[in-house]
Amino acid sequence: MDFNLSEDIQFLKRNVRDFIQNEVEKVAMQIEEENEIPDRIIQLSKEMGLFGLSIPEEYGGLGIDMVGKCALYEEIGATHNGYTTLIGAHTGIGTVGIVEMGNEQQKRKYLPDMASGERLGAFALTEPQAGSHATNLKTTAVKKGDKYILNGLKHYITNATRADVFTVMAVTDPEKGAKGITSFIVEKGFPGFQVGVVEKKMGLHGSHSAEVIMEDCEVPVGNVLGSEGQGYVNALKILANGRAGLAARNLGSSQHLLDLSVTFAKERVQFGKPIIEHQAVAHMLSEMAVDVEVLRSFMYRVAWMVDQGQQVIKEAAMVKLFGSEVYNRVADKALQVHGGIGYIADYPIERYYRDARITRIYEGTSEIQKNIIAGRLSKEYS
Structure with a gap:
């Protein structure tokens, strides 16, 4: 495994760090x-190409591999998580489906504008009755002539208020269970599509999540992503692909918290000496540093496996689980080190x-990741 970054990626990494x-x-x-994220920051992000991290060069993106992308995500993670999530949700689960499973016509229609950040x-x-239980979808898609008619309600959809292009999962054949789910590319302007209630959240301010309502929403047959009945498999692929990237963003936030905590501990004096010299604080900082370094090594290994074309279902679940747990542990210790x-x-x-708390829930809860890991272990040892 070689995690050395090319000169181009090192250059991009420095530029992204300076921008952040x-x-x-x-x-x-x-x-x-x-x-709200200022329009100026959005525009500067477009100019830097940050919305095109996952999109090949031929469609206007940066065309970088997973190791390179995670190196940039690590820098992007070291700032306000609302901004991090806006970028990450777009470059991850928002575009990966079209990049990996879209046909040539779909890619040429959607990816250039998505790479530039214009869309x-x-x-x-996710639905009220289908989150972790992803096969329990109630949104339906019925084919009528050259269109599918979609009806249903989605919620907790990240970027819903800003997004122009949605990858939507709907049931096309309720008799087939998971094999009866199909994925669609749905535009905000399609008849019957609307964004509903914007959810008030505990964190991730600036990153808006909302309901998506489809009432007799008309979607052209040509906007089926993949083929009919492959939607559940597509969803698993899209989510698995994004998990190394999510771990990289968690790593960036964790490293930033460690940096802030060490700096504070060296400056804060109690009982006549900097608190970093007190064993209780020193041990917390040491534990944070170990967690960060282990996550860094694990994350880049999984990213490298993705670039090698290896199957990473288990490893992607592991790194998503570990990354979110590390971020939460580091955030807790950082608060304790800083005190009041x-x-x-x-x-x-x-x-x-x-x-940090949402990272153990979104894009697959920690418990779901453990189920995936156990399922793969069971197959490996059979």
Whole structure:
């Protein structure tokens, strides 16, 4: 395994780091308070090509491999998680389906505008009765002539308020269970499609999640992603592909929290000496550092496996599980190291503490990841 980054990726990584530190971090508190990412930051992100991380060069994207993409995600993760999620949801589950499973006509129609950031992507699977139980979908798709008519309600859809292109899972044959689910490319402007209630969340301010309502929504037959009945398999592939990227974003946030905590511990004096010299604090920092380094090694290994074309169903679940658990542990210790100031909303620690919690839930809960891992282990040992 070779995790050495090419000169091009190193150059991009430095540029992204500078952009995050000099532009996004400056407005982090503004994003938190206004629950909105400034248009200027969105425009600068477009100009840097950050919306095209997952899209091949021939369609206007950066065309980088998974190791390179995770190297950039690590930098993007080191700032406000609302911004991180806007970018990550688009470049991950919002576009990967079209890149990996779309036909040539679909790719040429949608990917160039998605790569430039002119059209954002979203992934619409979750429903009131179908989250972890993904095969329990109630959204239906009935073929009528040259269209499918979709009816149903999705919720907790990240980027729903900004997105123009949605990858939607719907039931085309209720008698076939998981094999009766089909995925569709649905545009915001299609008749019968609307965005519903915007959910108020505990964290991830600036990243908006909302209901997606389809009432006799007309979707052209040509917008079936893959083929009819492959929707559940498509969903699993899309989610698995994005899990190394999600772990990379968690790594970036965890490293940033470690940096803040070590700096604070060296400056904060109690009982006549910096608190980093107190064993209790030193041990917390050491545990944080070990978690961060193990996650870094694991994440790049899984990313490398993806680039080698290896099957990573188990490993992707493992790194998503481990990455989210590490982020939560590091955020908890960071708050403890900072003490009272860590609990104050004027400082970033409490924000990361709140934002970290969703990582154990979205794109597959920690418990679902354990089920996937156990299922693969059972097959390997049969």
